[in-house]
Amino acid sequence: MSTQSTIVHRKSKIKLYWPLIKSSQTGLLLATGIAGYLSAGTRIGLPALLGVSASLFLAISGSTILNMWYDHDIDAKMKRTHKRPAASGQLSRTEVFRVGMIVSALGVGGALAVAPLYGLVVFAGWFFDVIVYTLWLKRRSAWSIVWGGISGAMPILSGRVLATGQVDLVGILLALAILFWIPTHTLTFSLKFRDDYANAGVPTFPSAYGETFTRAAIALSSVLAAVAIGWASALIGISAGYLRLIAVLTAGLLLLAFATFRVQSERVNFGLFKYASLYMLSAMIILAMKAF
Amino acid sequence: MKMTALDRVLLLVTSLLAAYQIVVGIDKLSAAPIIAYTIAFGVLLVAGLLLIILGFDALDAPIVVIVSTIIPLTLSLGLAWQHLASFGTSYLVFAIVGFLAVSITRSIPVPGKLPIIVLILVHGIAGMTIFLLPILLALQGKTQPAFALVGVGGALIGIGGLLLSFLKAGKPILSRETIFKALPGLLLLMTICFVAGFKFG
Numbered sequence: 001m002s003t004q005s006t007i008v009h010r011k012s013k014i015k016l017y018w019p020l021i022k023s024s025q026t027g028l029l030l031a032t033g034i035a036g037y038l039s040a041g042t043r044i045g046l047p048a049l050l051g052v053s054a055s056l057f058l059a060i061s062g063s064t065i066l067n068m069w070y071d072h073d074i075d076a077k078m079k080r081t082h083k084r085p086a087a088s089g090q091l092s093r094t095e096v097f098r099v100g101m102i103v104s105a106l107g108v109g110g111a112l113a114v115a116p117l118y119g120l121v122v123f124a125g126w127f128f129d130v131i132v133y134t135l136w137l138k139r140r141s142a143w144s145i146v147w148g149g150i151s152g153a154m155p156i157l158s159g160r161v162l163a164t165g166q167v168d169l170v171g172i173l174l175a176l177a178i179l180f181w182i183p184t185h186t187l188t189f190s191l192k193f194r195d196d197y198a199n200a201g202v203p204t205f206p207s208a209y210g211e212t213f214t215r216a217a218i219a220l221s222s223v224l225a226a227v228a229i230g231w232a233s234a235l236i237g238i239s240a241g242y243l244r245l246i247a248v249l250t251a252g253l254l255l256l257a258f259a260t261f262r263v264q265s266e267r268v269n270f271g272l273f274k275y276a277s278l279y280m281l282s283a284m285i286i287l288a289m290k291a292f
Numbered sequence: 293m294k295m296t297a298l299d300r301v302l303l304l305v306t307s308l309l310a311a312y313q314i315v316v317g318i319d320k321l322s323a324a325p326i327i328a329y330t331i332a333f334g335v336l337l338v339a340g341l342l343l344i345i346l347g348f349d350a351l352d353a354p355i356v357v358i359v360s361t362i363i364p365l366t367l368s369l370g371l372a373w374q375h376l377a378s379f380g381t382s383y384l385v386f387a388i389v390g391f392l393a394v395s396i397t398r399s400i401p402v403p404g405k406l407p408i409i410v411l412i413l414v415h416g417i418a419g420m421t422i423f424l425l426p427i428l429l430a431l432q433g434k435t436q437p438a439f440a441l442v443g444v445g446g447a448l449i450g451i452g453g454l455l456l457s458f459l460k461a462g463k464p465i466l467s468r469e470t471i472f473k474a475l476p477g478l479l480l481l482m483t484i485c486f487v488a489g490f491k492f493g
Contacts, residue, residue: 248337
């Protein structure tokens, strides 16, 4: 193979690898990890910040790639996901598995090298995502999202643990905020794509318990996420101005959640889905401001 | 009508300015105006974000008339409480009654022109308070001259409110397309006036 064709081949590989990590989702989870680290308000150590960013990025990406590897068959059945590289056969399952394992090992190994307790929390996130959520429960129970939620809550807890050296109340509250925010996000998603999930045989709240129950669960989880983030913000000691801002953004989230429950329209549902992501990103930026 | 990238940028800047005002712009005031201004700029912030997410079609929802009453009512309440302390409680009663009146006449079928009369009355009093009070205070030298900008913002919010209200009442002053085209710029200009007026006034 000539040098030029090797470069073209590598470029096209990278193009195929990139969608494997679900960059938006990974980016948002990474942001929660960095926010957790900065929320401690300790002096920002550049090596530690780089360490948390790189190891978390790799660990989250690794677990996401392994999720793509295992779910290639159900992804292939869903309109929304059938073009993913593993589902469409553009990358072989073995290759995706290998890449997933290597990236995971680099991420979790890197995290353990940065600090053992931090590494343990990062590993817990990987374990809950890959083993408990993906391999064990996703195809069996609609409640699997709770375990996926626990996994999603680990990055913010790990960031906090790295900064404080312990699992403290603020860390647990921040983790709970993410845990309760995830159903707001994923359940609105499962309402929007309920036919897709039904075709693939993946149990979801809408298929198992109906729309009304699902919307009630969304509203309840939004309230709990708001309580957790508000409580954590107060304990962290962010300024009154930022507390007001969080209160305003939270009010928007709660109003939309209750609107979803009452109005039952796709548009409101979509609005909540988008707003919930924006809300979490904004909350993370506000918490990170503690460091500056 | 489809929202352009420029519309989204204008709305995002509006939301960021509203967020700035909530965080630092009203920090040194007493509790009551802080609550009133937080609600006013909070509604502006969340409305801006929802417009970006859902597009102009979000303005077709019946609740828009009720929600859009909150901004002038709470902004004027904050101004009244901050600068006309003796009228603070009376104005609070007016704000609550006005909001309830608009909510009720928009939620249940009410015969005749009562809903539109209530809307004009509530928006009129709140709008005139936001428009005139800062300008009068600035002219009397009780505040810095720049505080008059809040009044200019009040005039802009009044124009926006009128355009939207008449559109929703089925008697548009300008076409729906023209109003939606102008709305993001109008909202941004209004917010700039409010933020600058509070900062330098």
